[in-house]
Amino acid sequence: MNFTNLQIETENLPKVEALDLKSISKSYFKIIILNQLALYAILIGLVFGVRYFIEKEEEVQLNLGYMLALVLGFCVVNFIISFLAFKKRKYAIREHDVVYSKGLIVHSVTTVPMSRIQHVEESRSWLARHFGLATLKIFTAGESGSDLSIKGLPHLEAKQIKEIISNKVNGNN
Template structure:
C-alpha cells in the first residue's frame, strides 16, 4: 500500500491541495513526482450537470419518438439510459484522476482512469496561457486554464480550478515562460 506524499502548506496555488495516490497497479505509469495538485471537488458538479443536460435532451427526443409509436426509438432510448448511468457513475472518479504538477522546467498534466494521458509542457514552449469560464463553472467559481504550444498534441486544458488560483497559475506560467524563452 502506498502513502500519500506530504502536502506543502506554503504553496500559493491550490488551497485544497489534495494529492493523487501513486500508483494503484504495476501497469500504471509511475512518475518521480511527489505532489500532484488536483482540481476542485466542485468540478464534479459541473461535469454531472453537463451530462444530465445532454442526456435529458437526447433521451427526451428518443422518448418522445418511442411514445408516439416509433418502436425503433426504444433501442437508442435504452442504450442512452445505460450510457447515462455509467457516465454518471464514473464522472466523480474521472475528475479525481485529473492532476497537474509544476516542476522546475515544465508543467506535467495527467488525466484518465483507463486511458491515461500524461503530458509534460516545457515552460519555454508555452505560447499562450488562457483562462475560460463556462456559465455553470463561473457560477461555482471555477475556471479552465488552457496552455497552448506550437505542437497541437501538447496543448493542455486544466479544468475545475478556482478562479483566484487560475489567475495566479496563469500569471506564474506566463512569468516563467517569458524567462525561459528569453534564454533561447
C-alpha cells in the same frame, strides 16, 4: 569539437509517480454532472419522442420499456465512469514544467516544459464563473490551439498559476 551522445540511465530519471499531483476543484464535478444531466434528458426525451414517429402503438409500448432501460443503463454506466475519471484529473506546476494527468480508460500524463510555452490563457464559461472556476490553456510553439488545457481550477489559483508561468516565460522569475 567532438560529438558526444551519452546514454541516459532511465533508472536515474525522476519518477512521475513520485510527483505530488494536485487534484482539480471538486466543484468542477458539479459542472460535469450538469452537462451529463442535460445529455441524459435529451436521450430520455428522444426515447419518449420515438412513440410519435412509430405508427403501431402496441409495438411502441412494448419496446419503449426496453429502450428506456437501455438508455438508463447507459446513463448510470456513463456517470460512474465520469466520476472515476474525474478523480484522475490532477496537475502539478514545477520549476521547469507543467504536468497534467487525466483519463480512466486511457490514462495520459502531459508534460509541457516552461521553455516551450509561448503564452498562457485563462478562460471561464458562464457555468464555471458561477462555481468560481477557470480553465488554464497553455500554448506552445509550432502548434495550433492549446497544447494543454487544465479545466476545473479555482479562479484565483488559475490566475496565480497564469502569472507564475507568464513571469517564467518572459524571464521575470
